[in-house]
Amino acid sequence: MKNDFHFTFANIEAQYRAALDAGYKFITCIEYAERKGSLPDLTIVNRVDVDLSVKKADRLREIFNRLCIKASFFVRLHAPEYNPFSFENYRILKAIRDSGHEIGYHSEIVDQAAIWEEDAEDCLRRDIAILSRMLEIEIKGVASHGGMTGLNNLYFWREKKASDFGLIYEAYDKSPSFNLFDNSVYISDSEWVRWKCYKGGELCQGDRRSFSEHIYEKYPLICLLIHPETYFDRHFYE
Numbered sequence: 001m002k003n004d005f006h007f008t009f010a011n012i013e014a015q016y017r018a019a020l021d022a023g024y025k026f027i028t029c030i031e032y033a034e035r036k037g038s039l040p041d042l043t044i045v046n047r048v049d050v051d052l053s054v055k056k057a058d059r060l061r062e063i064f065n066r067l068c069i070k071a072s073f074f075v076r077l078h079a080p081e082y083n084p085f086s087f088e089n090y091r092i093l094k095a096i097r098d099s100g101h102e103i104g105y106h107s108e109i110v111d112q113a114a115i116w117e118e119d120a121e122d123c124l125r126r127d128i129a130i131l132s133r134m135l136e137i138e139i140k141g142v143a144s145h146g147g148m149t150g151l152n153n154l155y156f157w158r159e160k161k162a163s164d165f166g167l168i169y170e171a172y173d174k175s176p177s178f179n180l181f182d183n184s185v186y187i188s189d190s191e192w193v194r195w196k197c198y199k200g201g202e203l204c205q206g207d208r209r210s211f212s213e214h215i216y217e218k219y220p221l222i223c224l225l226i227h228p229e230t231y232f233d234r235h236f237y238e
């Protein structure tokens with residue numbers, strides 16, 4: 001299909017395929033935490049933040065399953081845009097789980113604490129328990145969502161450790177046992193219509209190269225963050 005747009009499902013699949021052809025191995029965030037000392041020479045940590053659309057996350061699941069690679073999908077529990085327990089979304093989340101992907105919690109606990117006048121720690125413990133129970137899995141990782149409240153959900157972790165909450169990691173944890181963000185070349189589609197990247201934790205100003213344009217640099221460790229709702233078949237408004 002001819003298409004003037006970059007962020008199509010077909011194009012992102014081709015980019016993943018190019019990375020595989022270049023010799024990269026894809027791993028989940030929990031695999032990174034558990035195998036940090038013995039990673040493949042060319043590793044991509046494959047992270048998906050499900051910000052708005054579980055249905056589009058299912059499209060990514062299909063791509064990953066076709067390519068026989070795994071990802072970590074981080075799921076929100078309080079999004080106005082989706083109910084993880086709706087008939088279709090719960091079916092999809094189970095399919096993601098049953099395909100062998102990691103499911104983590106996409107945290108909004110600072111927002112919750114402010115809106116509900118509750119304690120953020122209580123919100124976190126409750127959300128982890130509910131997501132674990134809902135999908136009958138052990139939630140091992142949390143990634144903070146950047147929403148529209150003006151508050152930063154990441155700030156919670158300035159004085160707290162993942163292990164205090166029975167977790168293995170928080171995605172931006174800078175402690176030596178994890179430290180994925182600073183250790184890697186971090187490539188993200190979070191600006192919707194263009195890519196951005198960080199090296200060693202520093203934003204590379206003006207570097208808008210796509211994921212597949214980076215792989216030819218053969219960086220040993222890439223953290224790739226994509227969002228399902230960035231992608232479409234023909235155009236963004238379909």
Ligand SMILES: [Zn+2]
Binds near residue numbers: 049050051106144146
């Ligand atoms: Zn998010």
